[in-house]
Amino acid sequence: MKLQPRHYLMCRPSYFTVEYIINPWMDPEVPTDTALAVAQWEKLVEIYGQLGHKVDFIDPIPGLPDMVFAANGATVVDGRVLGAQFRNVQRADEGPAYSAWFESAGYDVKAPKHVNEGEGDFLVTENFILAGTGFRTDPGGHAEAQEWFGRPVISLQLIDPRYYHLDTALFVLEADQVAYFPGAFSPGSQQVLARLFPEALLVSAEDAAVFGLNSVSDGHNVIVPPQATQLIADLTARGYNPITVDLSELLKGGGGPKCCTLEIRA
Numbered sequence: 240m241k242l243q244p245r246h247y248l249m250c251r252p253s254y255f256t257v258e259y260i261i262n263p264w265m266d267p268e269v270p271t272d273t274a275l276a277v278a279q280w281e282k283l284v285e286i287y288g289q290l291g292h293k294v295d296f297i298d299p300i301p302g303l304p305d306m307v308f309a310a311n312g313a314t315v316v317d318g319r320v321l322g323a324q325f326r327n328v329q330r331a332d333e334g335p336a337y338s339a340w341f342e343s344a345g346y347d348v349k350a351p352k353h354v355n356e357g358e359g360d361f362l363v364t365e366n367f368i369l370a371g372t373g374f375r376t377d378p379g380g381h382a383e384a385q386e387w388f389g390r391p392v393i394s395l396q397l398i399d400p401r402y403y404h405l406d407t408a409l410f411v412l413e414a415d416q417v418a419y420f421p422g423a424f425s426p427g428s429q430q431v432l433a434r435l436f437p438e439a440l441l442v443s444a445e446d447a448a449v450f451g452l453n454s455v456s457d458g459h460n461v462i463v464p465p466q467a468t469q470l471i472a473d474l475t476a477r478g479y480n481p482i483t484v485d486l487s488e489l490l491k492g493g494g495g496p497k498c499c500t501l502e503i504r505a
């Protein structure tokens with residue numbers, strides 16, 4: 240199988256810490272180790288390099304501890320960028336910072352009119368853009384993405400606050416194939432997913448709770464948290480190559496491998 244090299248944008252967690260609460264994983268009382276967060280993140284960068292993927296970097300900004308979660312910074316499809324507009328004031332300045340990076344790199348960037356948290360809530364399959372709502376991204380942002388990218392956007396309702404972004408409950412394996420935790424979605428959205436992806440890999444509550452769905456697939460290699468043991472076995476059984484990366488420090492902020500990875504789709 241000939242794999243396409245991917246192009247990612249990442250942000251070193253130089254200023255990572257947990258100093259506010261905007262999701263149930265965050266507890267400012269629990270100490271964080273920034274040096275360990277950086278070391279774990281560097282491992283992820285190293286693996287992308289070994290797999291032949293290209294990684295660009297945006298400079299971290301002091302006072303924006305969640306900026307490491309690059310996936311939220313924008314959505315890029317067919318070389319077109321939809322900027323992010325964050326739900327919470329603590330992350331508001333990240334949107335313009337990421338948009339400025341794309342503008343200076345020469346991309347066509349649309350300033351968002353509605354709240355959308357980038358690839359946290361927009362996941363791109365071959366034929367669809369899957370779009371989460373319920374906690375962060377506004378449904379108006381879904382319509383905006385559909386119009387800007389010219390691709391059908393499928394709105395999905397998230398119902399469990401631990402899975403506040405779509406990328407904590409679902410990831411794209413390849414083309415039009417996905418893995419997801421059904422319990423994160425409303426009954427209607429579960430039916431939509433079952434209809435669109437009858438062959439999907441269904442992931443257990445246990446693997447979801449260790450952020451197993453926050454994985455990154457290039458179509459064959461899947462970067463997955465080591466704690467998601469059943470998922471790892473299921474991926475192997477389906478012929479994928481799971482590669483474990485432990486981002487335990489960043490999980491204290493409610494993020495994993497996918498959250499750290501913004502895909503730039505040419």
Ligand code: ARG
Nearest residue numbers: 262308310359404492494498
């Ligand atoms: N603390 C961040 C927040 O709650 C974590 C974001 C994780 N990113 C993601 N793509 N799920 O916004």
